[in-house]
Amino acid sequence: MAKSIGILGVGQAGGNIAEIAASMGFQAALINTNKRDGTVNARVENKYFVPGYSGAGQDRSIGLKAVNENYRELIDFVKNSFKNIKLLLVAFSTDGGTGSGMSPLLMDILLDQLPGVSIGAIAVVPDRNVLAGNRINAATCIAEISRIEALSSVFLVDNDQLRKLNPQSSKHQVYLSSNHQVMDAINHVLQVTKKSSFFGNFDGTDLMNILNTRGVTIISTTTITDAKSTADVTSKIQQSWVNSIFCPVESTGVIRAGLIYEGPENMAKLINVPSIFEGVGEPLELFEGTYITESDPTITTVLAGLAFPSRRLKALEDLLEKNKERLQQLAKKEYSQHYESQVTWASNLKARPQEKKPTANIASKITKYQK
Template structure:
């Protein structure tokens, strides 16, 4: 069965997310300025490599230029690739050159050229260990994404969340884990919409209503096996938001939400919706699904329409602010630095090859006459 969500990976990180999505049966494609990056994503069959480019070298301006010069071909590629989907999620890293530079403009263009399809984003936010250039890219990219009208759900995958949980993990391990977790979260809620229940279904229309909401979205699941009270359940759900792979919820303002319960009937009675949403505010619309199973009880929540995380972005930007003068001087230095030698006078002391002077035979003969 064709999934109603498609994944378009842009840049290396986006291509890696699309690779995982392809393994799960999603329609996928990737766009890159560097063919060597995208060629390793063997499960993604549809690929567009921007002609005349060999990567963006962490420069967002190059990614932006790639879209400006090739937008007709790129839009046509996307239109031809994705069929019978209701939501297209554009996946990319915010701190690089290709994905970060291309994606905001590309999303804006696709909103006008894919009628009937919602467009959202899976945007990867870097961890605290990245350098100044990556932080600048991420801040610029997220600001641009936040200003796009008619954009659907933005999933902000926060690598810092995994860094906190696994401080000894390599960058590759963190990237791989976060990419898998975001696609598993999306795939799991999509699979729930295919299930039937006597107690209330969470169907595809419910999911699309939630994911069509403009703003930041998170999906989180938690087991409630040892919960004894409604307060226990609410605390576990709220803690799942804190421990998810997405940027932490910072403030109230959920617009649409979903609550999906799977497990024994007796535990379902402990779900108290007002208590669950006490910290983030009751949503404008709530979609619920209850599936009675003889398995460990789990609750999955979807929060959509959240504000962009100002505190998380401040943490990303604060080291730039602290080092503002030094960073500005570095940029200035690149264009002005030079070295003045103090021994320019010594240039005349260099050994020079002897010049051979020629004379007439007569002069040479007379020179040696005694």
């Protein structure tokens, strides 16, 4: 059965997420300014390489220019790449040039161009070890995303979360793991909507009601095998929000939520909804699903309509603020630096080749030597 969510990767990070999505059976496509980056994503069949570009070199203005010059072709490409989906998630890294520069404007344009399809985002937030240029890109990109009024769920994939849990991991391992985890989470809730239960179904309409909510969304799953009480279950669920692959929940104000239980019937009794949402506020709407199985008991929660995580984003910006004067000086220096020689007077001392006089004819030279 075709999945109701499509994944459009923009830039290298987005293309890698689209590659994983394609391997899971999602309709997937990618857009890039650099053909070499996109060709490695062999599972993604639909690809658009913006003509006249060979990458954006961390420059968001180049990504923006690529959309301005090619938006008609980009719209046609997206329309032809996805059929019968209800939600298109645009995946990209916020700190680069192509994905960060192209995606906000592209999403804003696509909102009016795909009838019956909602537009959301999978936006990768860099870990706090990245350099100043990447921090500036990420802060600017996320600010632009937050201003798109009709945008649906924004999944903020936080590379810092994996870095904290696995400090020894390489950059490649962190990226690969976070890309897999975000697609596993989305795929899991989609698969649940295909199940049936006597105890209450979480169906496709429920999921789309949640994911069409404007604001930040997170999905997390926790195993509650060793839970002994309601307090244990509540604690495990709330801890799963802290340890998820997404930016941690910082404030109250969940608008819509999903709560899915899978496991033995006796453990389902330990779920207490009011206590679970005590820390983040009771949602406007809650969609539940209970699926009795003999497997280890798990609870998956989907929280939508969260505010953008200002503390996490401030951590990206603080180092910029701290080094404001130095960074401004560096930018100024690029166009003002020059070198003055102290020995300009010495240039006249350089030896010059002796000037040749006009050559006499051979006959006169012979005459000169005759005795």
